[in-house]
Amino acid sequence: MIMKLNEIPIDIQETLKDLGVSKLYPPQLEALPHALNGENIVLSIPTAAGKSLIAYLAIVHRLRSGGGKALYVVPLRALAREKYEDLKNFEKLGFKIGISTGDLDESDPRISKYDIIVCTSEKADSLLRHGINWLDKIRVLVIDEIHLIHDPSRGPTLEVIISRFKALNPKTQIIALSATIKNAVELADWLDGKLVKSDWRPVKLKEGVFFKNQIKFNDGSVKKIKGDAKKSLELLVEESLINGGQTLIFVNNRRSTVSLANKLSDIIGSKLTDKEKKGLKKVLSYIEHERVENVSIVQTLSSCIEKGVAFHNAGLSNIQRRAVEQGFKDRFIKCLVATPTLAAGVNIPARRVIIRDLWRYDANFGMVPIPILEYKQQAGRAGRPKYDKEGEAITIAKNSNQRDQIFYNYLLADTEPIYSKLGNQSALRMHLLSAIATNFVNDIEGIHRFINGTFYSYQSDTYAMEGEIDTALKFLLENEFIEQIDNGYISTLFGTRTSSLYINPLSAVQLKNALGKSYSKELTTLSFLHAICSTPDIRSLYLRSADSWVEEKAEHLHGTLLLDLPNNSSQEYEWFLSDLKTAFLIEDWIEEIPYDRIVSKYNIWPGDIHNIAEKAEWLLHATREFARMYNFSSVSEINNLIVRVHNGCKHELLNLISLRGIGRVRARALYNEGFKTVNDLRGVPLERIARIRAIGKAIATSIKNQIGEENKGNKELGEF
Ligand SMILES: Nc1ncnc2c1ncn2[C@@H]1O[C@H](COP(=O)(O)OP(=O)(O)OP(=O)(O)O)[C@@H](O)[C@H]1O
Numbered sequence: 181m182i183m184k185l186n187e188i189p190i191d192i193q194e195t196l197k198d199l200g201v202s203k204l205y206p207p208q209l210e211a212l213p214h215a216l217n218g219e220n221i222v223l224s225i226p227t228a229a230g231k232s233l234i235a236y237l238a239i240v241h242r243l244r245s246g247g248g249k250a251l252y253v254v255p256l257r258a259l260a261r262e263k264y265e266d267l268k269n270f271e272k273l274g275f276k277i278g279i280s281t282g283d284l285d286e287s288d289p290r291i292s293k294y295d296i297i298v299c300t301s302e303k304a305d306s307l308l309r310h311g312i313n314w315l316d317k318i319r320v321l322v323i324d325e326i327h328l329i330h331d332p333s334r335g336p337t338l339e340v341i342i343s344r345f346k347a348l349n350p351k352t353q354i355i356a357l358s359a360t361i362k363n364a365v366e367l368a369d370w371l372d373g374k375l376v377k378s379d380w381r382p383v384k385l386k387e388g389v390f391f392k393n394q395i396k397f398n399d400g401s402v403k404k405i406k407g408d409a410k411k412s413l414e415l416l417v418e419e420s421l422i423n424g425g426q427t428l429i430f431v432n433n434r435r436s437t438v439s440l441a442n443k444l445s446d447i448i449g450s451k452l453t454d455k456e457k458k459g460l461k462k463v464l465s466y467i468e469h470e471r472v473e474n475v476s477i478v479q480t481l482s483s484c485i486e487k488g489v490a491f492h493n494a495g496l497s498n499i500q501r502r503a504v505e506q507g508f509k510d511r512f513i514k515c516l517v518a519t520p521t522l523a524a525g526v527n528i529p530a531r532r533v534i535i536r537d538l539w540r541y542d543a544n545f546g547m548v549p550i551p552i553l554e555y556k557q558q559a560g561r562a563g564r565p566k567y568d569k570e571g572e573a574i575t576i577a578k579n580s581n582q583r584d585q586i587f588y589n590y591l592l593a594d595t596e597p598i599y600s601k602l603g604n605q606s607a608l609r610m611h612l613l614s615a616i617a618t619n620f621v622n623d624i625e626g627i628h629r630f631i632n633g634t635f636y637s638y639q640s641d642t643y644a645m646e647g648e649i650d651t652a653l654k655f656l657l658e659n660e661f662i663e664q665i666d667n668g669y670i671s672t673l674f675g676t677r678t679s680s681l682y683i684n685p686l687s688a689v690q691l692k693n694a695l696g697k698s699y700s701k702e703l704t705t706l707s708f709l710h711a712i713c714s715t716p717d718i719r720s721l722y723l724r725s726a727d728s729w730v731e732e733k734a735e736h737l738h739g740t741l742l743l744d745l746p747n748n749s750s751q752e753y754e755w756f757l758s759d760l761k762t763a764f765l766i767e768d769w770i771e772e773i774p775y776d777r778i779v780s781k782y783n784i785w786p787g788d789i790h791n792i793a794e795k796a797e798w799l800l801h802a803t804r805e806f807a808r809m810y811n812f813s814s815v816s817e818i819n820n821l822i823v824r825v826h827n828g829c830k831h832e833l834l835n836l837i838s839l840r841g842i843g844r845v846r847a848r849a850l851y852n853e854g855f856k857t858v859n860d861l862r863g864v865p866l867e868r869i870a871r872i873r874a875i876g877k878a879i880a881t882s883i884k885n886q887i888g889e890e891n892k893g894n895k896e897l898g899e900f
């Protein structure tokens with residue numbers, strides 16, 4: 181039994197040193213004997229307590245004694261990257277480390293060569309659906325942030341992965357990493373594992389409430405901060421900066437991230453050293469090339485970053501978010517204002533976290549208080565071992581009464597228990613179909629066995645559960661995803677394809693019906709775009725009062741849309757208009773309307789355009805598969821549309837876009853100068869190409885290199 185670091189094999193010790201580990205923390209010492217013994221474990225220990233390290237060591241230990249693979253499942257791509265970079269340190273011990281977060285409709289043979297694979301939960305689910313042949317080689321399954329089982333959109337997938345592994349591969353060791361939750365014992369019992377619970381945190385995290393120039397902390401201490409009491413946030417940020425600390429502020433909406441970052445940039449900008457200003461220039465250079473498009477948000481972000489402040493939310497592009505995260509990690513960005521997407525698991529140097537909003541908007545209930553678990557996750561970003569000796573998480577009260585309330589409701593409160601969300605029909609249909617389509621189950625007993633292995637079954641009453649299963653099966657039978665033969669079920673071709681395409685069965689039915697109408701309609705690009713935007717897999721845009729243009733345009737679309745138009749006094753009509761608005765957005769994107777115009781017309785963010793385009797491409801891909809399957813003639817139109825949505829341009833640019841570094845803006849500039857294909861660029865002097873708007877010398881050189889006409893100075897440049 182290992183109790184000290186020096187009892188671990190020397191080469192592993194060396195690797196741990198590279199990770200900054202010179203001794204093991206008490207919860208790690210408590211958990212390790214069980215983890216190394218091959219037991220299933222649930223670690224319900226505080227933020228920053230080093231849960232990942234226990235998983236890393238268990239993996240290394242187990243794979244060394246007997247080979248095999250490990251799967252490390254995380255909820256977010258950003259977290260996948262962080263864990264992947266940590267695990268890369270173990271390559272020198274002979275392990276091959278891979279990461280897979282991308283395309284869901286492939287079995288990804290590339291990743292089969294890795295020993296340790298980091299992936300998102302959706303990717304893990306998709307791998308199971310494609311019947312990967314190395315499934316039985318997986319000896320350790322790590323589920324990070326397992327408390328997300330509670331999340332309605334991601335939770336069901338998470339528990340289904342675990343249940344299927346438990347059934348298919350009972351010898352797989354399951355290591356579940358959780359925030360401290362009230363019913364962790366239930367999770368451990370469900371997983372048949374050892375529960376390691378602790379309150380210990382390596383870096384002291386003081387939680388406090390600020391009111392009238394005083395932070396009152398949960399350890400009884402009080403800190404006074406002088407200054408204008410009405411400007412609490414500014415005072416907190418400034419005081420932290422003067423003491424050499426960085427601040428992370430969580431707010432409940434995207435717009436606030438920008439307005440607050442702008443507001444704070446004057447305070448911070450004036451206090452930066454020359455070295456810091458130089459570092460910030462480097463951060464700016466990461467997003468510089470995004471200026472090709474997407475101008476105003478890059479300008480706002482850039483002017484904040486110049487002053488040592490940044491904002492972070494899901495509306496930014498991936499590149500922008502990564503630049504901001506890295507700039508904060510490198511300690512150049514002193515203050516970051518973010519939405520709670522940044523609260524899960526990441527390690528960042530925030531000595532002080534300010535949780536500005538303890539309320540957030542909920543579409544069904546209006547403003548609701550955030551759960552304690554979410555508060556604790558946000559607070560837990562402060563004081564991370566790699567970066568700070570102490571952390572502070574602070575909320576701001578308007579009066580002493582509110583301060584006491586916050587203390588009672590959050591600081592001193594226990595986190596809530598978590599509950600399965602698999603009982604939701606939409607989730608149940610999707611996962612039952614996948615289980616039948618992959619032959620994991622093929623009769624009602626098998627289905628019950630499968631569901632009995634889930635956390636849902638562990639928590640819910642059998643009678644209600646059986647009713648839900650029956651309803652879901654009925655839906656699958658009626659819509660011909662599955663068939664009943666003898667006493668069992670098999671999936672139809674439609675069912676199998678829907679499962680492997682990784683789309684909601686309801687979307688599949690809608691797309692199939694839409695295709696069925698394609699013969700009787702006058703087809704346009706919008707016909708298909710509207711059909712995919714009507715599925716539950718794309719979240720449609722809100723309809724605002726200023727959007728009456730959508731309805732006006734709708735009146736001219738009769739005869740072209742593939743779905744029946746609802747009566748215009750019904751609720752469905754509102755939804756129809758929302759879907760149509762979303763379809764118009766994609767149409768604008770492929771008609772090369774500039775980012776800024778799309779952003780203001782639809783009241784969205786650049787990141788939303790990407791997300792919607794990515795989803796749209798995916799659903800068009802599914803539509804094309806169904807068109808092929810049922811011999812519809814629209815395959816080539818859909819093909820065309822897929823490439824256009826991928827690149828955001830008209831068909832005529834597709835040839836030029838095949839060049840690296842050439843996106844829709846540069847391709848359009850070349851095209852307008854008469855260079856309509858890659859061939860047209862042959863023999864043209866480099867200087868001539870470099871003079872074209874948005875091209876310049878570096879890109880022109882890269883083009884020349886790619887067509888084999890110039891060999892020097894090939895500098896790869898990307899275009900957004
Ligand atoms: N024994 C140790 N000595 C020094 N540093 C450690 C040790 N164990 C872990 N760390 C470091 O502590 C940091 C936090 O670890 P980790 O991300 O695993 O926390 P966590 O428990 O998963 O927190 P969260 O709940 O916020 O996800 C990491 O930077 C990690 O490298």
Ligand SMILES: [Mg+2]
Pocket residue numbers: 231232324325357525
């Ligand atoms: Mg973690």
